[in-house]
Amino acid sequence: MSSPGNGRRRRTRVTLRQVAEEVGTSQSTASRALAGHGYVAEDLKARVLEAAARLGYVPDISARTLKGQASGLIGLLVSDLRNQFYAQLAAGVEQTVAAAGHQVVLVDDHGESEHAARAARAFLAMRADGVLLAPTGREATELLVEHGTPVVEVDRRSGARSCDAVTIDSEAGARAAVEHLLQLGHRRIAVVVDETMWDTGKNRLKGYRAAHREAGVPLSRRLVLNLGLRPDDPQRDVAAFLDANPDVTAVFAANNVMAEAVWQEFKRRGAEVPGRYSMVSFDDLTWMRVVEPGLTAVRQPVYEMGSRAAELLLERIAGGTERTATRTLDPTLVLRGSTARP
Amino acid sequence: MSSPGNGRRRRTRVTLRQVAEEVGTSQSTASRALAGHGYVAEDLKARVLEAAARLGYVPDISARTLKGQASGLIGLLVSDLRNQFYAQLAAGVEQTVAAAGHQVVLVDDHGESEHAARAARAFLAMRADGVLLAPTGREATELLVEHGTPVVEVDRRSGARSCDAVTIDSEAGARAAVEHLLQLGHRRIAVVVDETMWDTGKNRLKGYRAAHREAGVPLSRRLVLNLGLRPDDPQRDVAAFLDANPDVTAVFAANNVMAEAVWQEFKRRGAEVPGRYSMVSFDDLTWMRVVEPGLTAVRQPVYEMGSRAAELLLERIAGGTERTATRTLDPTLVLRGSTARP
DNA sequence: TCCGCATATGGCATCGTTCCCATGTGAGAA
DNA sequence: TTCTCACATGGGAACGATGCCATATGCGGA
Structure with a gap:
């Protein structure tokens, strides 16, 4: 794997500058080589990639985010993870979000809207690209929408002002x-x-x-x-x-x-x-x-509701649809042995 | 709530500099006022706090993290969220981590170690303060440990080099x-x-x-x-x-x-x-x-295993214990009707 | 010959916080 | 009076990646 003989903890992380110096070029060029756009000579690009791999370079999302890029984080707020319903929902969300190369930040508000508001603030602070909420009050939704964060409500609607929603009828x-x-x-x-x-x-x-x-x-x-x-x-x-x-x-x-x-x-x-x-x-x-x-x-x-909501959110983040959308999924009655004539 | 009459999306987020300007002081002082340490006159501090609240200031974690502070993110990697076992585990982790003021970044690797390694890289990139793994290979653990990220393995052990673990016997x-x-x-x-x-x-x-x-x-x-x-x-x-x-x-x-x-x-x-x-x-x-x-x-x-693992990780992040710890929890046999003499 | 353009590279400001350091004040001690 | 020290504030350099802009070269067409 990566550089041998470097004892336990690396003291500082490898930065783009170090990769650039390793191949004797500039940060700008190294950045373009890694990003894969802009002009970079083929052989130089290969050398940068090789050096990055060899040194174990991992880009720093904080720096990227600070510079105005997307954080790649999607907030997900549920009411009770121990309840299978929400676990399924989270699984559906995670699946779709991960497939799009983003990560899920999961918060369980245990049904308390005060906790939900705190979570919303945390999502804002970490510059989440978007947030999925199973709302327990309108406060969280409003806070996020007001700050310009795309929000999709799942399962429940808070009645807060315009945001997308995916629910079951x-x-x-x-x-x-x-x-x-x-x-x-x-x-x-x-x-x-x-x-x-x-x-x-x-x-x-x-x-x-x-x-x-x-x-x-x-x-x-x-x-x-x-x-x-x-x-x-x-x-x-x-x-x-x-x-x-x-x-x-x-x-x-x-x-x-x-x-x-x-x-x-x-x-x-x-x-x-x-x-x-x-x-x-x-x-x-x-x-x-x-x-x-x-x-x-x-x-x-439920799982589908999670993934549909995530899809909708990703579209919204990409800046697709303009007017808010509400999607309603249909439940189905499954007949089993617990019902009969009285 | 926050400033009324500001149409929908705020165009740019409120920064510390804006808060400082609002009260006519410097970023440094405003920072100290918000952080609550260092010298700041009482009344000035109060004015900064008031302005921050009024403008809806939310600190930018990216900038803070970039400057070398903790990101507040804890990675959690499980194998199958749809399985109640992992959902319980995640719930236990979330509970403890949230109580300590951190957030959980949840990834489901669907049992694929290649996916796990990708997740590990993502955790590294976002500068997670620590990571909890239900390992599906040693690669992820090794990558993280090598980069100096505290890791606690949960439920399963990868056999990778020294890291903490919480398992069930x-x-x-x-x-x-x-x-x-x-x-x-x-x-x-x-x-x-x-x-x-x-x-x-x-x-x-x-x-x-x-x-x-x-x-x-x-x-x-x-x-x-x-x-x-x-x-x-x-x-x-x-x-x-x-x-x-x-x-x-x-x-x-x-x-x-x-x-x-x-x-x-x-x-x-x-x-x-x-x-x-x-x-x-x-x-x-x-x-x-x-x-x-x-x-x-x-x-x-299971839930307890999650919270114990999270506790251990938080201790490790705080820099407490030096030598690696392994905690083994005891399962109990619950007798019900499905067993009898042959 | 000169211009335009595609190719290629590097310099540097920027994002928002933090925190070290310099600067400044007034009180009390020497 | 002058020195010290606690208190108070601001300037400005980082942190790491990005991307605009300046610069440079070589080639084809006018």
Whole structure:
């Protein structure tokens, strides 16, 4: 590999100037040789490249960025990396961003918008070329947009002023799920949500209601279990709810966290699925197709959402499209064994 | 928030010089005021801070880094973000790194060491303060160490020259799992692995063998199903293996991917667990405690491994410890319903 | 012969911060 | 009075890469 015999840590990094001196030319010429544009004689260029490789030259992004070039960094802000949903999203983003030769700076705001704002400031400070946000407030988006950083919102929309967005049609997904239950003959369908402050939760509830209205089935406030943000022990709350509403025959869980709580509670009380309860989850994770019976679920193209958002952001950075674009992806209802007639 | 009425994109970012001019002082003084060290009169300092906030000043990390300061970036290289194992790891790392005021640059090498080497070069180029690697070859580690970047290897060790590492005791975990099966009376225990080139796979196989030796149960090559890296369709291979070895009564899956393949194949052929087969997984994911029966599994403290590795790296960056440290975390065997006497 | 142009190379200012150093003040000590 | 020292401020040189501009040469066409 690189220069032998140079003990452990190199004291200072190899700079372009050193490479230039090695071949007896100027920084300018060496720069052109490495960059591959501008006039450089073929043989000189080869010698510069060889020297750069031999000395282990690595260009300094800070200097390049300072001079006004792109930093090559894309910020990505998610709410909870431990949740498979966001992990998939991040994977999709990383894949696309890396393929374009950029790097992802990942921040997890744990659902706190204050933390998100801090992250936005950090993205600004590092001169990120663009940022992808699963927003938890409009502050971060606004800060970035105002400073001229391209932003694409993913999954959720902050309602902040114009920026691109890639989301999944929550309302349609929820409607399909609940329609399915209604068609099977269920009339008292519970819905379990943890947040209704962002458009994901709001729209899933909206879809739930729309399906009822369309089917002419009356809605009841009682059947909406709203646990609020980051509930301590959702399973306990679900248990209490089921005890209080013994007439419920089906449950629609608005996201994977809720689905797990509901499923575990069914298991704990030995309630048969789909015998006693039918169940549908919004979001389709590994475990839902592995359990017996499999969970009927609204599958979201999460990985794809990540990569589409990244593509959109890269286009925006390249300065392509002018007016802001919103892309909505369609979820699909995957039928498995957890749903049947009541 | 910041200055009102300034249309959309600010054309240029606010620099320290502009803040200084705003309060009628010099860059030097403004810098000291913001940095909070060196002599600055109290009232002047307050005015600088106020002006910085009012103008929406965000320091430029590139310039700071170029001047020789830390970049605040920590590189993290994982093999497959879609795998919950690495997502948990990344979450643990992010949490700890963010708490220390740094940012994580995340790269997924998809198990390709060539990709890993490219990532290492990128980390070098952006002057990452330190790097965490789940190595897929020694090249990346060596490149970074040689350039003087602190490196901590996580989960796997590359065997490259001295750098810190945080791993989980694969051999002990595997031994515990297989001992459990042996104690239940199993004598023909299959082991399913996909890689034996890194120490994780190697050591799990070692633990499997050690347990047999200790129990005085003869080993058979036939019972080792080695699928090799990234098998096309592991479930099919497992099926073929089970057909060819009908005397097997228990299966030890060496990681979560193998466990899923084995589990799905059991389900497909309607083989009762633990009636026909007992099963243990190395790595304990959500679905394993949700399925019926629950999977007996070797639980790895993955999130903790991530945060411990990050802590170690931060210490190393701070220049604390001198000699390299290796930390090994202990896995625990979680008994559930998938294991019983043959 | 002279101009224009493609080719080739080097000098140097620039990006925004940091920090060393020079400069300056006033108070208290010698 | 003069020296010292703590306090306070500004000038300006780095850091490393980039790219504009000046310079130089040789060749073909007018």
